[in-house]
Amino acid sequence: MDKIVLVTGGSRGIGAATALLAARQGWAVAVNYAQHSLAADEVVRSIRAAGGRAMAVQADVADEAQVLRMFEQVDARFGRLTALVNNAGIVDRAQRLDQMDIARWRRMLDVNLLGSLLCAREAVRRMSTRHGGAGGSIVNLSSAAARLGGAGQYVDYAASKGAIDAFTIGLAREVAAEGVRVNAVRPGLIETEIHASGGQPERVRELQHLVPMQRGGTAEEVAQAIVWLIGEAASYTTMAILDVTGGR
Numbered sequence: 001m002d003k004i005v006l007v008t009g010g011s012r013g014i015g016a017a018t019a020l021l022a023a024r025q026g027w028a029v030a031v032n033y034a035q036h037s038l039a040a041d042e043v044v045r046s047i048r049a050a051g052g053r054a055m056a057v058q059a060d061v062a063d064e065a066q067v068l069r070m071f072e073q074v075d076a077r078f079g080r081l082t083a084l085v086n087n088a089g090i091v092d093r094a095q096r097l098d099q100m101d102i103a104r105w106r107r108m109l110d111v112n113l114l115g116s117l118l119c120a121r122e123a124v125r126r127m128s129t130r131h132g133g134a135g136g137s138i139v140n141l142s143s144a145a146a147r148l149g150g151a152g153q154y155v156d157y158a159a160s161k162g163a164i165d166a167f168t169i170g171l172a173r174e175v176a177a178e179g180v181r182v183n184a185v186r187p188g189l190i191e192t193e194i195h196a197s198g199g200q201p202e203r204v205r206e207l208q209h210l211v212p213m214q215r216g217g218t219a220e221e222v223a224q225a226i227v228w229l230i231g232e233a234a235s236y237t238t239m240a241i242l243d244v245t246g247g248r
């Protein structure tokens, strides 16, 4: 069976590291991005330069029509998906709850939660034996914030990731007998551009003393866990929520 994976938010950070590692392990990779096509093209170029198969595919995961179109593009180019990595996610500026407005919450939940639900729905429709599929696996990106709560920074982000944990458990049980495994990876402080996008470019350096291992993690260290979970090596693992946090 062809190994075909769609990585949402595959153009930068943890998603890009996942796309590159999966390609090295023989996966054909669809690299989704929202806005930065040049970054997605660069990931695709490196995969192809190393002899792998990759395509870039634009879609805002919070937009249903765009998600449907993205899955159709992957169907047409690579065939039926065998894995999905629900990685696209956003933070926002550090604020207390009493400073936040509803537009911020809507966008946070639209991208981090509804985007993951939408992509997982389309993946299950292709992978589940109930729909004539041959099975597959889904990895959702949660966050240590789901356990820690994000107080004073982004409780809305933490809540969106707590929902991802519950969703992982429920969907894993729902489709376990249909050949589809569903797991989550819960990263801690990882060195990517997400912190700058929330106005805290130095966040990892400032908080790394709180990590038992006394350092931030790399996108590649998270990718190792994700690529293990999507592959056959994890064939009896479903409903797992794997912390990649240096002990935090």
Ligand code: NDP
Pocket (backbone or CB within 6 Å): 008, 009, 010, 011, 012, 013, 014, 015, 032, 033, 034, 035, 036, 037, 039, 059, 060, 061, 062, 086, 087, 088, 089, 090, 111, 115, 141, 142, 143, 144, 186, 187, 188, 189, 190, 191, 192, 193, 194, 195, 197
């Ligand atoms: P980055 O900000 O470095 O990269 C985000 C990626 O997601 C980009 O490829 C971006 O594409 C894409 N993206 C953003 N919004 C959308 C959208 N609406 N639709 C499609 N793609 C989108 O993030 P990280 O690599 O740091 O994070 C990846 C995941 O890991 C997220 O879910 C995050 O919550 C989680 N995580 C990260 C931690 C960390 O410390 N870095 C810790 C815990 C969890 P484009 O550039 O085109 O906008």
